[in-house]
Amino acid sequence: MKMDFIITTDRSMMTNHHGYEFLGFMTTSPPMGIPESVWNWISMPRPKVDEYGRPVEAPYGLRKIEASLQDAGYDAYVIDPDYIDRYIDSSKAILIGHHDYFALGPPSSEWWIITGREPVNSKSFRRFMNSKAMVKARESGLKFIIGGPASWQWLWRPELIDLWKIDTIIDGEAEKVIIDIADRILNNEPLPLYMYVGVDDVPSIDEIPIIKHASVNGLVEIMRGCPRKCRFCSVMLRPLRYIPIEKIIKEIEVNLAYGVNGVILHSEDVFLYGADGVIPRPEPILKLHKEVMERVDSIAWSHVSLAAIKYSEEKYRLVSKVMDIIYDKQDYIGVEVGIETGSRKLAKKIMPAKAAPYNPDLWPNIVIDAFRIMSENNIIPASTLIVGLPGEDEEDIIETIELVERLREYPSLIVPMYFVPMGYFKDRSWYLKEKIEGPLRELGEICLKHDLYWAEKILSKYYIKTSLKNPSSYILKILLRLLLRMYRTIISVKTKGIRLNI
Numbered sequence: 001m002k003m004d005f006i007i008t009t010d011r012s013m014m015t016n017h018h019g020y021e022f023l024g025f026m027t028t029s030p031p032m033g034i035p036e037s038v039w040n041w042i043s044m045p046r047p048k049v050d051e052y053g054r055p056v057e058a059p060y061g062l063r064k065i066e067a068s069l070q071d072a073g074y075d076a077y078v079i080d081p082d083y084i085d086r087y088i089d090s091s092k093a094i095l096i097g098h099h100d101y102f103a104l105g106p107p108s109s110e111w112w113i114i115t116g117r118e119p120v121n122s123k124s125f126r127r128f129m130n131s132k133a134m135v136k137a138r139e140s141g142l143k144f145i146i147g148g149p150a151s152w153q154w155l156w157r158p159e160l161i162d163l164w165k166i167d168t169i170i171d172g173e174a175e176k177v178i179i180d181i182a183d184r185i186l187n188n189e190p191l192p193l194y195m196y197v198g199v200d201d202v203p204s205i206d207e208i209p210i211i212k213h214a215s216v217n218g219l220v221e222i223m224r225g226c227p228r229k230c231r232f233c234s235v236m237l238r239p240l241r242y243i244p245i246e247k248i249i250k251e252i253e254v255n256l257a258y259g260v261n262g263v264i265l266h267s268e269d270v271f272l273y274g275a276d277g278v279i280p281r282p283e284p285i286l287k288l289h290k291e292v293m294e295r296v297d298s299i300a301w302s303h304v305s306l307a308a309i310k311y312s313e314e315k316y317r318l319v320s321k322v323m324d325i326i327y328d329k330q331d332y333i334g335v336e337v338g339i340e341t342g343s344r345k346l347a348k349k350i351m352p353a354k355a356a357p358y359n360p361d362l363w364p365n366i367v368i369d370a371f372r373i374m375s376e377n378n379i380i381p382a383s384t385l386i387v388g389l390p391g392e393d394e395e396d397i398i399e400t401i402e403l404v405e406r407l408r409e410y411p412s413l414i415v416p417m418y419f420v421p422m423g424y425f426k427d428r429s430w431y432l433k434e435k436i437e438g439p440l441r442e443l444g445e446i447c448l449k450h451d452l453y454w455a456e457k458i459l460s461k462y463y464i465k466t467s468l469k470n471p472s473s474y475i476l477k478i479l480l481r482l483l484l485r486m487y488r489t490i491i492s493v494k495t496k497g498i499r500l501n502i
């Protein structure tokens with residue numbers, strides 16, 4: 001197979017997590033309670049590949065770059081990392097994408113802080129970059145192009161840019177600019193070391209290509225950007241674009257053709273699809289779900305906002321109506337949501353539009369109302385808190401603790417993420433030195449109690465459906481249950497800087 005550009009990544013990304021997207025979270029942590037090999041088998045199994053080493057399912061971002069380059073006439077394919085050595089002699093460059101190259105993003109950095117041990121995703125990436133094939137590629141003079149949402153992390157690891165001979169780091173949506181980079185490589189022209197993709201260079205709706213091969217677990221995007229513009233979030237820098245339903249359906253059909261019968265609708269806020277600013281509109285959301293559910297066997301959402309859930313249900317009964325469409329095929333849906341804080345003061349300061357169209361003063365009650373609505377509609381949220389933000393005081397953390405306690409009755413997971421100032425990344429030993437004490441420690445304990453209370457119930461009732469066709473699902477279920485029971489029966493968990501009394 002002719003190959004101009006190899007598009008690839010390490011094993012922690014090039015996997016379908018046995019078809020259970022939530023298992024991907026295990027790659028953000030070091031192994032706990034079981035050997036690393038078993039941990040990795042659960043969280044990052046090898047995907048099926050074709051005779052050329054092309055994975056049947058690959059990360060969506062890599063698929064977009066593959067589609068852009070193929071549409072521009074290049075021979076570029078996503079290749080599993082175990083097969084790239086076949087193409088090194090005939091290729092010009094290796095293009096690499098990742099969500100968290102060095103485990104500096106959430107929740108990897110939290111696990112690193114709490115346990116004092118490196119998460120498996122960054123270990124896996126290091127193994128990949130030091131693999132025989134990559135050493136050979138460097139010796140052969142191939143170019144190395146870095147991209148994906150974690151590109152910024154290389155700025156905190158400049159020594160690795162030199163060590164691994166990285167030629168270009170693209171920071172931002174790369175579908176358009178990758179063509180210019182590809183031209184330069186083939187014409188032996190100089191490459192920029194760092195390229196920030198500004199508003200003028202992001203692709204328009206028409207310039208976003210349709211994937212040509214299946215994405216991991218059927219992920220397809222329905223919009224880019226977010227109108228809420230929270231101060232701590234990089235998504236707010238992207239212009240808002242809604243992907244037309246016809247394009248979404250075409251990508252779902254690509255996935256179906258490869259036997260991927262489920263879909264994960266990717267958006268920063270599914271209930272803002274086709275919205276009027278931050279005001280949800282029923283028509284596009286209902287139409288989207290009707291069209292999608294006619295075609296797929298199962299559905300998940302990547303993210304929704306709590307204010308949109310509350311508004312949609314109270315104004316239009318929209319959450320119930322969407323779930324009525326989904327109930328034809330499944331009895332629940334999982335989604336990530338951002339609580340971020342229980343403090344009214346902080347909500348007003350760092351995310352004033354997160355509560356919109358409601359007043360941010362009402363934030364804790366918006367969270368409670370949205371959790372109640374989700375619980376009544378069999379929506380299982382995995383939610384995040386951001387703690388340790390600049391300006392956060394003890395009172396703010398206490399308000400967050402009170403909110404988490406009020407959420408106890410709703411099936412959900414709540415994960416605190418510690419705000420890590422960028423400067424700290426220069427000194428890796430910070431992870432080993434920093435202590436989590438006082439109210440922050442109490443918040444961690446309360447979230448852990450909440451999660452252990454709900455995790456096994458959620459796992460058994462909803463997530464892992466065992467099937468004779470998939471024997472590994474039995475092993476997975478048993479292993480995950482054993483893990484949860486083990487954690488639950490531990491009276492206290494001791495780690496480097498934190499002791500959690502469960």
Ligand code: SF4
Pocket residue numbers: 226227228229230233234235236268305338351354
């Ligand atoms: S609502 Fe979520 S995606 Fe949107 S700006 Fe805030 S944190 Fe970012």
